[in-house]
Amino acid sequence: MxxxxxxxxxxxxxxxxxxxxxxxxxxxxxxxxxxxxxxxxxxxxxxxxxxxxxxxxxxxxxxxxxxxxxxxxxxxxxxxxxxxxxxxxxxxxxxxxxxxxxxxxxxxxxxxxxxxxxxxxxxxxxxxxxxxxxxxxxxxxxxxxxxxxxxxxxxxxxxxxxxxxxxxxxxxLDTEAWPIAPRRPRDPAGPARLIAVAMMRQGDKLASYAALAQALAGLPEAVGWTLDIVGDGPARGEVEALFAPFGARARLHGLVSDRDALAALYAAADLLVWPAVNEAYGMVFLEAALQGCPALAGACGGVPGVVADGRTGVLTPPGDVAAFRDTLAGLVAEPARLALLSRHGPAFVQGRRxxxxxxxxxxxxxxxxxxxxxxxxxxxxxx
Known part of the structure; x- marks a missing residue:
């Protein structure tokens, strides 16, 4: 040995x-x-x-x-x-x-x-x-x-x-250490269920939260969505302020360390959204894909290694908030496309990651x- x-x-x-x-x-x-x-x-x-x-x-x-x-x-x-x-x-x-x-x-x-x-x-x-x-x-x-x-x-x-x-x-990812939560089908008449999972600290993480808030604020009024935010840290106050204008549509859960609870949140979401400003790669993309939750992410650094563009999610140019916003609007309007991306996620993680x-x-x-x-x-x- x-x-x-x-x-x-x-x-x-x-x-x-x-x-x-x-x-x-x-x-x-x-x-x-x-x-x-x-x-x-x-x-x-x-x-x-x-x-x-x-x-x-x-x-x-x-x-x-x-x-x-x-x-x-x-x-x-x-x-x-x-x-x-x-x-x-x-x-x-x-x-x-x-x-x-x-x-x-x-x-x-x-x-x-x-x-x-x-x-x-x-x-x-x-x-x-x-x-x-x-x-x-x-x-x-x-x-x-x-x-x-x-x-x-x-x-x-x-x-x-x-x-x-x-x-x-x-x-x-250690797939054996994660439970597989049952997927919750989307209500066609309801809003798209979005999720963001990240620590809340100054620098790149806060910049990603700010880019996400900017993208959401720029969506047309007709686009229905809710956002679950999972994470905590020294910049929580700034993150709360960024999403306060959205009222009840943005829900902050704090740190969720229990994997059963986190898996359930991923499984209940239609799309993980994260601009990934200067992100090395992001383990959350694999965690979400394992639960059948596709991702919309900025194609920074090693993110393309954990989000298979067009199969387990969609990538947008790094730092391009407008492209992120427009792609998000398009995905929310295409439940069938989100469902297809969802199906590829578990096999991608279990087989190749x-x-x-x-x-x-x-x-x-x-x-x-x-x-x-x-x-x-x-x-x-x-x-």
């Missing part, structure tokens, strides 16, 4: 705050288990700098290097069969670089794998310059980069070291990476 030292510098999988990043970290741990690996969380250090704070970055880098040294010392005290065979890090970018992973892989003489790495050359100078350099160094050190967001591929390819492999690895499928792909990719690792490099680990 392959022993894996797992790291998630953006947000550890046991962090108390729910988010898509936390969920994907947890899913990757499950996929590693199912792929025949034995993963263990090597560190809970969160290397996150939201604002480009040079002092914070220096302190976090020192803490990470100290922790890496301590981990290497601990691993050196273990018999070789008990040491990690591979280091696996989820999500490396200029706001959350990985300092520990490359040091562990180098010290142990084992392969280093990154899932969802992104390069941002425009951040080479400015407030995140140091963290950008650390993220670039980590990505340069990786033997394998799993591309979850196809929007990252161009830059990853452009800077890829000759020995590094890039592999498509679309986001996925499931935990089982991700684990099988991961098994093959890691096996190839381990086989390609130099025996001489592997022997370079602590005796």
């Amino acid at each position: 392959t022993r894996v030292a797992f790291l998630a510098p953006l947000k550890p999988p046991d962090h108390p705050e729910p988010s898509g990043d936390r969920e994907m970290a947890r899913l990757l741990l499950r996929a590693l288990h199912r792929a025949g690996c034995e993963p263990s969380l090597a560190s809970r250090l969160r290397m996150l700098d939201r604002h480009g704070d040079a002092g914070l970055e220096a302190a976090l880098e020192r803490e990470a290097r100290t922790e890496a040294e301590a981990l290497l010392s601990r691993y050196a005290g273990l018999p070789r069969p008990q040491r990690p065979d591979l280091v696996f890090t989820y999500h490396v970018h200029y706001k959350a670089p990985d300092v520990i992973g490359p040091a562990l892989a180098r010290g142990l003489g084992v392969p280093y794998v990154v899932a969802e790495g992104s390069r941002a050359p425009k951040r080479a100078n400015g407030p995140w310059a140091r963290f950008h350099a650390l993220a670039e160094a980590a990505l340069d050190a990786a033997d394998l980069v799993l591309v979850l967001n196809e929007g990252d591929r161009e830059m990853l390819e452009r800077a890829r070291p000759a020995r590094q492999a890039l592999a498509e690895f679309p986001p996925f 499931s935990l089982a499928g991700a684990a099988e792909r991961l098994r093959g990719l890691l096996s190839t990476t381990l086989e390609a690792a130099s025996p001489r490099a592997r022997a370079a680990g602590p005796a």
Whole structure:
């Protein structure tokens, strides 16, 4: 069994705050288990700098290097069969670089794998310059980069070291962990039932909520709709203010962490609506599709990897509120089209975006990476 030292510098999988990043970290741990690996969380250090704070970055880098040294010392005290065979890090970018992973892989003489790495050359100078350099160094050190967001591929390819492999690895869902709620057919005479599911925080999430409110406000009066909003966070007040003009048509449910309740909300909706401003991909699109709820989304980043345009939903140009509004009006007026999109969703997730499928792909990719690792490099680990 392959022993894996797992790291998630953006947000550890046991962090108390729910988010898509936390969920994907947890899913990757499950996929590693199912792929025949034995993963263990090597560190809970969160290397996150939201604002480009040079002092914070220096302190976090020192803490990470100290922790890496301590981990290497601990691993050196273990018999070789008990040491990690591979280091696996989820999500490396200029706001959350990985300092520990490359040091562990180098010290142990084992392969280093990154899932969802992104390069941002425009951040080479400015407030995140140091963290950008650390993220670039980590990505340069990786033997394998799993591309979850196809929007990252161009830059990853452009800077890829000759020995590094890039592999498509679309986001996925543990379908076995989700109940399947019965779909509630739409009343042809009633309004379209819309749903939005997202955390409420400043930045891109709030920008998506604002774009959604703008699109709804621009719909013709004849278009009937209701909107269920699921989510919570520090920007809840701003979100409430955005949707207050719609009165009872917009209902805020707060955070819904119970999957039975959330599945029922998806199953009761005709369409998930989310402009996806600067969205990496969005796990909610897979969750909704599993319940037969199609999506209307902005085609930003990796969103096309989780919304099959024309099959499980419809994509509009990123940032184009008018196109989003007009497409929404058209979909609401075509119940038969929504019903067709609904039918494709469950099979798409269960067949192409499931935990089982991700684990099988991961098994093959890691096996190839381990086989390609130099025996001489592997022997370079602590005796």
